[in-house]
Amino acid sequence: MTIKSTINADLTHFNTLGLPVIAPRLIEVFSVDDLFKLSRENFFEKEKPFILGGGSNILFRKALTRPVLKISISGIRVQEEDDNHVWIESGAGENWHNLVSWAVDRHYGGIENLALIPGTVGAAPIQNIGAYGVELEQVFESLEYFDLQDYLVKSFESENCEFGYRDSIFKRKLKGKVIITTVTLRLQKKNHVPNISYQALKSYLDERNIINPSIRQVFGAVIAIRQSKLPDPAMIGNAGSFFKNPVINQSAFQLLKEKYPDMPAYPLDHGQVKIPAGWLIEKAGWKGRRVGNVGTYDNQALVIVNHGGATGDEVYRHAVRIQKSVRKNFGIGLEPEVNIVE
Numbered sequence: 228m229t230i231k232s233t234i235n236a237d238l239t240h241f242n243t244l245g246l247p248v249i250a251p252r253l254i255e256v257f258s259v260d261d262l263f264k265l266s267r268e269n270f271f272e273k274e275k276p277f278i279l280g281g282g283s284n285i286l287f288r289k290a291l292t293r294p295v296l297k298i299s300i301s302g303i304r305v306q307e308e309d310d311n312h313v314w315i316e317s318g319a320g321e322n323w324h325n326l327v328s329w330a331v332d333r334h335y336g337g338i339e340n341l342a343l344i345p346g347t348v349g350a351a352p353i354q355n356i357g358a359y360g361v362e363l364e365q366v367f368e369s370l371e372y373f374d375l376q377d378y379l380v381k382s383f384e385s386e387n388c389e390f391g392y393r394d395s396i397f398k399r400k401l402k403g404k405v406i407i408t409t410v411t412l413r414l415q416k417k418n419h420v421p422n423i424s425y426q427a428l429k430s431y432l433d434e435r436n437i438i439n440p441s442i443r444q445v446f447g448a449v450i451a452i453r454q455s456k457l458p459d460p461a462m463i464g465n466a467g468s469f470f471k472n473p474v475i476n477q478s479a480f481q482l483l484k485e486k487y488p489d490m491p492a493y494p495l496d497h498g499q500v501k502i503p504a505g506w507l508i509e510k511a512g513w514k515g516r517r518v519g520n521v522g523t524y525d526n527q528a529l530v531i532v533n534h535g536g537a538t539g540d541e542v543y544r545h546a547v548r549i550q551k552s553v554r555k556n557f558g559i560g561l562e563p564e565v566n567i568v569e
């Protein structure tokens with residue numbers, strides 16, 4: 228396929244919040260050769276494009292003044308295998324959930340807990356996607372990227388990616404400086420022991436008397452739980468969890484716990500404690516609350532929804548209201564998980 232270009236593109240269907248944002252140009256690339264071609268035309272220097280995957284983790288605050296470059300590099304292949312493992316290389320533009328289904332169909336274990344996360348494979352390392360007790364870094368082997376500083380293709384192993392909780396080097400030092408083109412995962416071919424430590428997943432399986440679930444049973448359970456809890460962006464615009472779960476130190480947590488004995492918390496290393504942001508937002512009175520065209524989802528306070536007709540700035544202002552309210556009530560700052568594009 229050749230590079231596709233649209234002038235004055237409406238991005239409503241290119242962001243899961245469904246915001247009707249216009250970009251001066253939308254360019255879609257299908258291969259690394261397309262990226263080389265654009266660099267020979269000095270496109271990157273001149274235009275400083277915004278890199279887009281599936282648009283499920285971004286908030287466009289207003290109309291864009293620079294072009295949007297959509298990464299649609301496809302292809303899934305087995306790169307290597309040994310007795311126990313298989314290394315899968317996927318193009319950055321592949322749909323993440325399709326890759327998970329592809330692996331489950333072949334009984335390759337390791338990513339079944341990450342079913343139904345929207346977006347592309349190329350964006351998965353950016354925030355080290357995670358769900359139901361598993362994070363991408365646990366199966367991540369390497370990636371290739373197109374360096375926007377010297378226009379060369381390079382590779383990174385896991386240790387270069389500085390993965391953290393919903394975080395990586397690509398959200399910090401390398402933000403906007405690279406285009407991820409392929410991602411390689413190491414999956415389990417034999418004797419895979421699914422991770423069912425996450426309480427909601429464990430309860431779902433226990434209720435059905437599933438003691439030693441197969442990869443497919445875990446995949447099915449995760450899909451069922453997600454469908455019951457999270458809004459489908461095709462029905463109601465949203466970008467998933469809007470904020471990260473804040474991490475505070477043990478002494479700050481003890482003080483809060485005296486005031487709010489039912490406050491849930493997950494202990495981490497180094498005396499740190501993770502608090503569910505959804506609980507803080509709910510307690511601050513925002514669950515299901517609507518202001519104009521924007522609101523907080525009825526079943527999950529962590530998700531900001533577009534009830535129809537919202538602008539990017541309205542969504543942004545709603546997020547700021549929530550942040551201020553949580554800070555006022557609990558003295559805790561909420562950091563957006565969603566990438567805000569100014």
Ligand SMILES: Cc1cc2nc3c(=O)[nH]c(=O)nc-3n(C[C@H](O)[C@H](O)[C@H](O)COP(=O)(O)OP(=O)(O)OC[C@H]3O[C@@H](n4cnc5c(N)ncnc54)[C@H](O)[C@@H]3O)c2cc1C
Pocket residue numbers: 243277278279280281282283284285298319344345346347348349350351353354355356357358405406407408457458459460465466467468566
């Ligand atoms: C309903 C819903 C549920 C969700 N659940 C989860 C969840 O359980 N766990 C979780 O971790 N996330 C979740 N998310 C967030 C989102 O799905 C992930 O962050 C996903 O990885 C984003 O992929 P994307 O292709 O849509 O990225 P985009 O939103 O298009 O982009 C995100 C960022 O990555 C950059 N980017 C995208 N592609 C590339 C590339 N190839 N090279 C370089 N930079 C790139 C963009 O510039 C942007 O800064 C959810 C979102 C929704 C809407």
